[in-house]
Amino acid sequence: MAATATVSVLTICFLVHILAGLDPRDFYWQSPSAQTLDVGNTFKVDCHTGLLGSGMVFWYKRQHRQQLQLIYSVLEYTIPAGRFSGQVNDKSTIYSMFINKVQRNDSGWYFCSARKYGGMPLVFGNGSKLVVTGSPLAIVLTPPPDEIRGMETVQLICLAQDAASGYPSIRWNVSGRDMEGWEDSGTIDQDGSHVVISHITVPVKSWRVSSCELRTNSTHTFTSNNVVVQRGASPWDTCISLRFVGFPVAIILLALVLVVVYKRCRKWDNQHGNDDFTDARTGRAENECAYAGLRFNAARLNDRRR
Structure with missing residues (x-):
């Protein structure tokens, strides 16, 4: 009986030891869950693992739907690597990673991973989101003008870049009216x-003119470009334009043609009329000379007869 009791106690102790090494959670808790920083600041993220037999935590990064990429490992005595460094608290239950002088491409999701004991599967953290912001940029996108002509309503899109927690509200100014649209949760670009x-x-x-604004409060806003509607002319507008613009132009052109034709006709008449007048005067002079010669010969003939 004593031997049986001893075996049972040893079995229970062994099971307790094994179960103590198994973490009932499916993931490790990370903090903060999300953080927004300006370029040049320092990012710190913690992985709450509890006691680890392996004493090592791996840190991964995922950006723009890419696969996880191992970027750093934190040990009890960690050596900094470039902008990356690590720290472990006194109880060896929190493994922290630091990224100094963050850049825009540091934005993304960060996950910690560790084994409770050697040979056990990796357990991942729940993830921490980092957003590194620069100068905000807002752009209003509209359909092409050719498509707007046949629409009764048009959907406008405000693309706000680097509009993180510092700009929680996006407002619209449509033809002088302050309006509110609906927003997505935000994504991280490449x-x-x-x-x-x-x-x-x-x-x-x-709709005449529109713009969107990134607002933090009543005194801090960032306004996008103004988009002015460009509507195409309807067939009736084209007819009106031809009637009030085309007809006067046609009349003016016709008048100019008539003036040119009139001047050319006058010039032609003047040239040919002068030639006929000259010919007439020349013929008259020749006739007068002939008549004068005849009169002179007749006079001489009479004198001889006398």
């Missing part, structure tokens, strides 16, 4: 910038 998209639908008839 260059590491945080992008938020706001949508709004407005009637085409009442």
Whole structure:
């Protein structure tokens, strides 16, 4: 009986030891869950692992739907590598990673991973999001003018780049009216910038000019470019334009043609009229000379007869 009791106690102790090494959670807790920093600041992220038999935590980065990339490993005595460094608290339950002088391309998701004991599978953290912001940029996107002509309503899109937690609200100014659209949760672009998209639908008839604003409060705003509506002319507008612009132009052109034709006709008449007058005068002079010769000969003939 004593031997059986001893085996049972040893079995229970062994099972307790094994179960103590198994973490009931499916992931490690990370903090902070999200952080927004300006370029040049320092990013710190913690992985709450509890006691680790391996004493090592791996840090991975995922950016713009890419695969996880191992970027750094934190040990109890970690050597800095470039802008990366690590730290372990006194109880060896929190493994921290630091990134100094963050850049735009440091934006992304960071995950820690560790084995409770050697040979056990890796357990990952729940992830921490880093957004590194620069100068905000907002652009209003609209459909092509050819498509707007046949629409009753048009959807406008405000593309806000680097609009992180410092710009929690995107407002619209449509033809002088302050309006609110609907926004997505935001994504991280390939260059590491945080992008938020706001949508709004407005009637085409009442839309003249539009812009979007990134607002933090009543005194701090960032305004996008103004987009002015470019509507194409309708067939009726074309007819009106031809009637009030084309007809006067045609009349003026016709008058100019008539003036040119009149001047050319006058010039032709003057040239040919002078030639006929000269010929007439020349013929008259010749006739007068002939008549004078005849009169002179007749006079001489009479004198002889006498």
